[in-house]
Amino acid sequence: MRIVATVPSGERPLPAGFESLEPFVTYWAVAGQNERRHQRCDTTFEEIRRFYDAMLPRADAAMQHLSGFPLRDMPGPEARLMRLVLSLAQASMAVEVQGSARVPNAPWPDTVRILTEETL
Amino acid sequence: MRANFTQAAGLGTGPMSFEPYRTQAHFELERERIFRRTWLIMGRIEDVPNAGDYIVKEVEICNASILITRQASGAVKAFHNICSHRGNQVVWDTKGTRKTMFRCPYHNWTYGNDGKLLAVSDEKMFFNLDKKKCGLDSVQCDVWDGWIFINLNPDNRVSLREYLGSMGEFLSGIPYPNAHRSIRIQAYLKCNWKFLIDAFSESYHIPVLHSKTIGPTFSGKINPMSHLQNAEFFGPHHSISLFGNPDYKPEEAALVEKLAYAGMVSENVLAANQSQDTMDLRAHRSVNPAKSQTWSMDINEIFPNFHLDVAGGGFWTHEIWPITQDFSRYEMRFFVPKPETVREAFHQEHYIARLADVVLEDLANVERTHKGVAAGVKKQMHLQEHEVLIRRMLKLHEEFEESATLEEALKRCAWADSPDTAEPALEPVA
Numbered sequence: 001m002r003i004v005a006t007v008p009s010g011e012r013p014l015p016a017g018f019e020s021l022e023p024f025v026t027y028w029a030v031a032g033q034n035e036r037r038h039q040r041c042d043t044t045f046e047e048i049r050r051f052y053d054a055m056l057p058r059a060d061a062a063m064q065h066l067s068g069f070p071l072r073d074m075p076g077p078e079a080r081l082m083r084l085v086l087s088l089a090q091a092s093m094a095v096e097v098q099g100s101a102r103v104p105n106a107p108w109p110d111t112v113r114i115l116t117e118e119t120l
Numbered sequence: 121m122r123a124n125f126t127q128a129a130g131l132g133t134g135p136m137s138f139e140p141y142r143t144q145a146h147f148e149l150e151r152e153r154i155f156r157r158t159w160l161i162m163g164r165i166e167d168v169p170n171a172g173d174y175i176v177k178e179v180e181i182c183n184a185s186i187l188i189t190r191q192a193s194g195a196v197k198a199f200h201n202i203c204s205h206r207g208n209q210v211v212w213d214t215k216g217t218r219k220t221m222f223r224c225p226y227h228n229w230t231y232g233n234d235g236k237l238l239a240v241s242d243e244k245m246f247f248n249l250d251k252k253k254c255g256l257d258s259v260q261c262d263v264w265d266g267w268i269f270i271n272l273n274p275d276n277r278v279s280l281r282e283y284l285g286s287m288g289e290f291l292s293g294i295p296y297p298n299a300h301r302s303i304r305i306q307a308y309l310k311c312n313w314k315f316l317i318d319a320f321s322e323s324y325h326i327p328v329l330h331s332k333t334i335g336p337t338f339s340g341k342i343n344p345m346s347h348l349q350n351a352e353f354f355g356p357h358h359s360i361s362l363f364g365n366p367d368y369k370p371e372e373a374a375l376v377e378k379l380a381y382a383g384m385v386s387e388n389v390l391a392a393n394q395s396q397d398t399m400d401l402r403a404h405r406s407v408n409p410a411k412s413q414t415w416s417m418d419i420n421e422i423f424p425n426f427h428l429d430v431a432g433g434g435f436w437t438h439e440i441w442p443i444t445q446d447f448s449r450y451e452m453r454f455f456v457p458k459p460e461t462v463r464e465a466f467h468q469e470h471y472i473a474r475l476a477d478v479v480l481e482d483l484a485n486v487e488r489t490h491k492g493v494a495a496g497v498k499k500q501m502h503l504q505e506h507e508v509l510i511r512r513m514l515k516l517h518e519e520f521e522e523s524a525t526l527e528e529a530l531k532r533c534a535w536a537d538s539p540d541t542a543e544p545a546l547e548p549v550a
């Protein structure tokens with residue numbers, strides 16, 4: 001399964017001030033908790049770490065910026081920024097908890113699915 | 121002599137056989153004497169909040185697909201999801217709203233959500249068709265404290281209340297926060313279903329298997345092996361309370377965890393809710409029944425496959441469904457508030473991400489355990505005091521499998537009702 005976030009032509013990838021995070025949009029700004037978990041599990045620890053290191057210092061500012069927009073009806077750039085923030089929670093499991101991309105010695109791909117009532 | 125949990129439960133202390141986990145004969149007995157007889161969890165009343173709402177649930181071990189509908193009268197009804205024409209499934213999705221009629225997609229036979237056959241396409245080409253006799257087959261269905269159960273035995277005469285017995289009274293009236301909204305973690309596992317039951321029935325493994333994820337919250341200086349705080353036994357059902365480490369703090373380096381919990385005044389890391397929103401829950405007489413100061417959560421097991429877990433920060437459930445002898449479906453359901461801000465959504469993402477990792481530690485493990493046991497090399501396992509629920513589960517299965525009826529099984533489980541509260545043995549009792 002290959003999942004990517006796309007940026008419609010004419011739209012900026014992220015709100016002004018967050019340009020440094022643009023290289024992470026395609027892979028990490030995907031919609032859905034199950035999809036974000038998939039991205040975290042389907043890459044290497046080094047890639048997760050790279051995203052974590054870039055995202056963590058901007059997370060608070062990002063949430064600050066996003067607090068001015070309705071959670072379920074954000075403009076494209078804000079929606080992608082929000083998804084980057086949410087992906088940070090997934091990435092932190094690898095970096096802060098497991099010390100590896102996935103649960104050590106668990107199979108990948110696996111049959112685990114996170115089923116939500118709404119897709120953020 | 122001080123009674124330990126194992127003795128209080130009326131159980132022996134010898135090793136237990138692995139056979140129930142690996143033989144097809146046991147699996148057949150479980151199908152006929154447990155799943156075709158007992159009351160089985162289907163969901164919450166909030167899953168079908170309005171007239172016309174429905175859900176479809178699978179009971180794979182019995183080849184059953186169950187349609188649950190909410191009637192105009194407010195009643196909840198259950199039917200076999202099987203068309204009276206040629207046996208196709210009438211409803212093909214798993215849930216829906218405001219639908220009072222179901223049309224079988226094969227040849228358009230149409231049923232009301234009360235099960236009645238309303239219309240048959242090209243009816244005049246049939247021969248003496250009695251539509252009144254061609255409704256959906258109804259399944260016994262009842263609701264206890266908002267939980268919907270069914271019973272697949274059409275001749276069953278044990279009510280849901282009788283079935284839950286003293287466990288139902290024990291748990292009754294718990295106010296479940298956010299019962300209307302849940303996130304599920306679902307997985308299919310190559311293992312016998314009882315390994316999953318066992319995986320979520322003891323705390324002995326927590327400081328070891330979960331050493332990085334939840335080990336530090338469920339064990340600590342004063343209880344390094346995560347010993348149980350309490351155990352209560354109610355016929356075939358039971359409830360245990362787990363220790364919570366009062367000294368737990370996120371590690372210095374856990375910067376995202378700190379950020380996620382920054383706006384939360386919560387009970388512990390397994391909190392989906394703010395502390396103030398679970399006050400009623402924590403005040404309930406049977407939540408943390410021993411009212412321990414170092415409590416984390418209760419595991420309430422409703423026989424045979426439903427765990428209703430309650431913690432200071434909210435509640436969640438596990439459903440464990442056998443499919444074949446060595447293949448099972450697992451579903452965990454977390455009841456969580458609807459996030460209104462990005463910070464709340466971020467906290468929830470972190471909460472579920474952590475739980476998915478914890479659960480995956482268990483799930484990868486049950487497949488390994490199954491493999492080891494299926495090898496047939498080992499004859500039996502050795503269970504310690506804090507694995508009492510596993511010992512008890514095996515004994516309860518024996519009672520059910522040797523009984524001709526559910527009534528008899530419940531009678532035989534009378535030994536299992538222990539009104540006296542047991543004290544855990546700090547040292548193994550000889």
Ligand code: FES
Nearest residue numbers: 203205206224227
């Ligand atoms: S099987 Fe349902 S209409 Fe034919």
Ligand SMILES: [Fe+2]
Nearest residue numbers: 319325330482
């Ligand atoms: Fe576990």
